[in-house]
Amino acid sequence: MTGPGTLSRYIAARFAWGFLGALAITMLLFFIVELIELPRRAEGNYQADLAELMLLALYRLPSRVEQTMIFSVLYGAMWTFIALSRRQELVVIWALGQSIWKFLRAPLVVTVLIGLASVALFNPFAAAMMSKFERFEAQLRLDSKDIGNPSRANxxxxxxxxxxxxxxxxxxxxxxxxxxxxxxxxxxxxxxxxxxxxxxxxxxxxxxxxxxxxxxxxxxxxxxxxxxxxxxxxxxxxxxxxxxxxxxxPGTISFWSLRENIKLADAAGLSSTRYRMQFQALLARPILMCAMILIAATFSLRIFRFENVVRMVLGGLVSGFVLFFVNSWSWEIGTLGMVPVMVAAWFPALVALAIGATAIFVQESR
Structure with missing residues (x-):
């Protein structure tokens, strides 16, 4: 690490690998959970063998991963920052005169790129796979002999x-x-x-x-x-x-098709609130992911001590979960029309970003 450019590339690469590792673990966990949950879902509704259940789980997996991708950003950032601290690399970085904001510039740029890719590329893929899940599950229900049993009707x-x-x-x-x-x-x-x-x-x-x-x-x-x-x-x-x-x-509709569906619903005199909420939430996702980076930095950019690791990890995870649930609650009230869609979609991300930035400014001034 001989210069600012080299240092930024190194930090960006470490964070990118941390994010990909967290994403891979998340995908594996969700796949296992789906394999456990799908037989319960199928019971009394349709019959499916292991290969069909695995295919259903694969179809549903991208949608589940997309919903919690912000946690992969959080986990990847915390793992990266704690690893740098454990290896005393943070001490060297601070000794080079790097401020926290210069240090975070590389992870934030990578996060923005991840957020944009998740909206423009991964969301359409997840929506298409979710549509395949619905069609395949519906076909299994249609082919099942138990489908007509009224005692099991939904x-x-x-x-x-x-x-x-x-x-x-x-x-x-x-x-x-x-x-x-x-x-x-x-x-x-x-x-x-x-x-x-x-x-x-x-x-x-x-x-x-x-x-x-x-x-x-x-x-x-x-x-x-x-x-x-x-x-x-x-x-x-x-x-x-x-x-x-x-x-x-709305989860089965691609980001690129949402505006068309909004126009169709408005032209038919129907409520387009769900689609507007989905569209604005996707636009706000890169900001929400950047807020996760600041949360991770607030708790993880400290001198490494084993007795502080648990406190650092728990602090970051609890803060991340609080933000996730606030965002989910804001989604619900926005969908119900209790608050304007723009407020419901953007308020949690912007507030979390402001709180995280303030915490880092305070931490840097000490």
Missing amino acids: PGLWLRQNGVNGPSILHARHSADRGLKLYRVVVLRYQTDSDKVLWINAEEAELIHDRWFLSNAWVANPDGEISFWKAYTISTNLSPAQVISSLSD
Whole structure:
């Protein structure tokens, strides 16, 4: 380490490896947890062998990792800073006249790059994998013999709609493709000129333009006659944007598609709060990650003593968890519309950044 540039590259490389190590451990832990949790989720709903459960876990893993990636930043930074302190490298760095802020410049730059990559690249990948998870799980439910057992039924999804032949109520056990494809569908269609009801049971339903296309449908008319239709259509006044807004999870929508979904929901007169919250939260993620760096620095950039290690680690972890839960709580109240979306998305990150910066200024002035 013969110069400021070399020193910065060294610190950046150490932090990058620390982050990747923490990320790898997080992925392994989540994969194990998913393998334990998925059989419980499948019990009574669908049958899956070990290979199918592992595939489901892999599909779901990126979404889980994305939700907690800020902790990988925190753990990687703390490991890097404590390792530098343990090897007395911090003493040498301070002796070279480096301030804390100059020292943190390299980790902060790497963190900003990580944050931007997680939003622009990893989020679309995680959203695509989560969509695959929903489709694959829905197919397993469809193929399972236990799927039709009403004693094990879940509340499912409900839609009320109007059509050319009258109003109807649609219930589905599961959905995929942001709600545009439904599985195990029951439709109660009311006749426009009477109070009679047409009962329809179908394996699948897919919304294309202004019609639901049902597959393998059993239709019971008001007179009690039952007929089987390989393909059956029902008109609807619901647009794809309305269905997506009602049924889709923002986690299955790529960052690059969120603005389009916001526009579609607004044009349909529906609430776009969830999508706006997701969009702003993703934009704020690099700032939140930088706040994690400052939290790690506040507790870890000290002269290494074994008796202080536990206190340093616990202090950083507790602070990180507090920030995570405050951010999650802010997400919830923002989604419910209790506070403006911009405030809910940006307030935790900016406040944490300000508190961390203040703590470092105080620490440096001592």
